[in-house]
Amino acid sequence: MTIQRGFIALSLTLAALSAAAQGFPNKAVKMIVPFPPAGATDVVARFVAQKLGERWGQSVIVENRPGAGGSIGSDLVAKSAPDGYTLLMATSSTHSIGPSLSKLPYDPIKDFAPIAHVANVPNVLVVSPTLPVKDVKELVALAKARPGQLNFASSGNGTIVHLNAELFKMLTGVDMQHIPYKGTALAIPDLANGQVAMLFDSLASVMPHIKSNRARPIALNGRTRSPLLPEVPTFAEAGLPAFDTYTWFGMFAPAGTPKDIVTKVHDDVLAALQAPDLKDRFASVGAEPVGGTQEQFTARILADTTKWAQVIKTAKVRIE
Numbered sequence: 001m002t003i004q005r006g007f008i009a010l011s012l013t014l015a016a017l018s019a020a021a022q023g024f025p026n027k028a029v030k031m032i033v034p035f036p037p038a039g040a041t042d043v044v045a046r047f048v049a050q051k052l053g054e055r056w057g058q059s060v061i062v063e064n065r066p067g068a069g070g071s072i073g074s075d076l077v078a079k080s081a082p083d084g085y086t087l088l089m090a091t092s093s094t095h096s097i098g099p100s101l102s103k104l105p106y107d108p109i110k111d112f113a114p115i116a117h118v119a120n121v122p123n124v125l126v127v128s129p130t131l132p133v134k135d136v137k138e139l140v141a142l143a144k145a146r147p148g149q150l151n152f153a154s155s156g157n158g159t160i161v162h163l164n165a166e167l168f169k170m171l172t173g174v175d176m177q178h179i180p181y182k183g184t185a186l187a188i189p190d191l192a193n194g195q196v197a198m199l200f201d202s203l204a205s206v207m208p209h210i211k212s213n214r215a216r217p218i219a220l221n222g223r224t225r226s227p228l229l230p231e232v233p234t235f236a237e238a239g240l241p242a243f244d245t246y247t248w249f250g251m252f253a254p255a256g257t258p259k260d261i262v263t264k265v266h267d268d269v270l271a272a273l274q275a276p277d278l279k280d281r282f283a284s285v286g287a288e289p290v291g292g293t294q295e296q297f298t299a300r301i302l303a304d305t306t307k308w309a310q311v312i313k314t315a316k317v318r319i320e
Contacts, residue, residue: 024084024261028059031087034073036066040204044119044249045089047281051272070094071104078111082256092248096304100312101158101319112252113262116269117297119287120246121202122222123164126215130194136219136238143174150197151177153187158319164200164245166315202247203286
């Protein structure tokens with residue numbers, strides 16, 4: 001009799017979850033961005049939130065919860081009710097890099113249900129306008145001729161901007177010095193006047209400085225060249241096909257969210273990514289819509305986790 005009651009209770013629970021999924025969403029949905037407003041994650045999230053709101057006929061409210069490298073906002077979602085009404089727009093920093101740098105209050109795999117790989121933003125290698133190089137080959141030759149003399153800026157120790165440069169060092173065998181800043185914008189004046197030799201940054205962040213001639217791009221990662229910088233070769237074209245370091249943006253729900261709801265959000269995000277106006281908005285900030293399956297997204301998270309763990313170990317990166 002006890003077993004029968006258990007089956008009945010389970011059946012009722014599954015029926016309730018299915019009904020909830022069929023009516024989802026019937027109220028406002030909150031999308032947490034674990035970084036400050038106006039950054040690339042925030043911009044991508046707001047584009048997607050608008051399209052989902054139009055599709056659902058419900059408000060999708062973007063809420064910024066920055067702090068601790070994105071772990072505060074991410075943890076908030078991990079501990080939220082698994083009903084689909086609190087979602088997370090996260091990045092490779094929160095889910096693939098953070099686990100190797102510090103003890104996080106959440107498990108990036110077990111505590112979340114991956115929904116969709118929303119976008120990639122290419123990383124661009126820019127050099128000081130004063131540096132006498134015009135391509136990656138010349139930069140590597142100069143760095144090898146001056147071991148330990150050239151430097152590179154970052155937005156802080158352990159950030160993806162820092163790790164991009166460490167991976168570059170590993171792949172090319174050059175020796176350069178790291179100069180961390182509290183954000184790449186603060187490094188631009190030193191890059192412009194030659195105190196800093198080079199910087200890796202997302203296309204969205206560095207594009208204004210390229211336009212103002214304070215930074216000179218020599219390569220970017222991507223399957224093809226960016227329409228924003230058609231004259232700049234990809235790293236594969238420059239002889240470094242292993243330099244695959246997109247900053248990815250992805251949407252997550254708390255673990256335990258009903259599969260029907262996760263699937264619905266996934267399908268609606270993919271439909272939004274096909275909208276011509278969203279593609280145009282993404283292109284304006286250098287973002288590339290991705291989509292794909294939830295399984296492909298999970299595989300990307302795990303592959304990046306392995307890659308960055310190796311870079312962090314080899315470079316002996318520590319958070320102070």
